[in-house]
Amino acid sequence: MHSPLLAGLGLGLSLIIAIGAQNAFVLRQGLRREHVFWVVAICALSDAVLIGLGIWGLGAIIESADVLLVVVRIGGAAFLIWYGVRSAMRAWRPGTLNAESSGSALPLRSAVATVLALTWLNPHVYLDTVVLLGSIGATYGDSRWLFGLGAMLGSVVWFTALGYGSRLLRPLFAKPIAWRILDAGIALVMFAIATSLLLGL
Template identity: 65%
Template sequence: MFVSAAAGFGFGLSLIVAIGAQNAYVLRQGLRREHVLAVVAVCAVSDAILILVGVAGFGALVRTLPWLLTTVRIAGAVFLLGYALMAARRAILPRPLDASTVGDAKGLARVVTAAVALTWLNPHVYLDTVLLLGSIAATHGDGRWVFGLGALLGSVLWFTALGFGARLLRPVFSRPASWRLLDIGIAVVMTTIAANLLLGISK
């Protein structure tokens, strides 16, 4: 069982420890110290649901509904392009580092909505977490749930470290130029992922 848990932990981390829309958003919120706990919770809980769905074998069902993935690809690409434009705008007109909306209910709703959208409108989470991770978990037989729990633990630790550990980089981001570079990078990442999603529809 330990082997399955360790395998799940390592494989889960290999899927989420990469520069992507979700991680970029968690990093930015962590740097701003803006509703970090809510963002980390949304990402971790969402990932847990997707991991458990994948381990349960729902990946096979998704494969029988190609139109569903196509719809999610289009919706995800549109959302990511919109977020890329906002990041590009911030790069041109950056906000002060401490201009947060902590304690503001509308700000919390906005942040949580963005975190939910960046997670559930991204087809890669279905392809990687539900299909791929689910398929690998199935090879562990009776240990597949232990494998899934290992992946779940890796996900929780990663998002917690990324969200709350980002504050260690705040001295670097005390300069407006650093924020401009971060937002430019986010805009490029979002646009690239959106383009890949749209190109993938015809494949």
């Protein structure tokens, strides 16, 4: 039986590392070496709060209803398949990542306000962390807190690596092929987790 901690880590990472406005901003700040600690900390802490709400709030409610649990598995698998298809499409037809590292310095207050807005005003973050992770976490019963811990760990690892490691990856991610490989990997993980959910019915 696979570990709830590793399952949470894998799903958390897969959801977080999809290319988007938040990651582009963290990457930009990392390339510029501006307020990296605060940007990374806010992203990781926000995810921890949202994941916790899902695991110990919504997840507990869904766990009490067997029928809802089946619906959650099917709905979660469908969402993951859709997400995987979207990632695969990005890998097939990549867009342009806007992580411009030039320009004037961004004040700390502006950086904090920007990362808070990108995190809390994004409707997808509630679907991914509160609803999806919370609901899937509920399927692990008493071990759901390990699943949530794994997802939180994935957030910390990713944002830390992106924020502090981006300066080393700048030459690599200047090439579209790097993002295509990343998105292809995300798609494979999504399909694998969706399959495991459906097989667990």
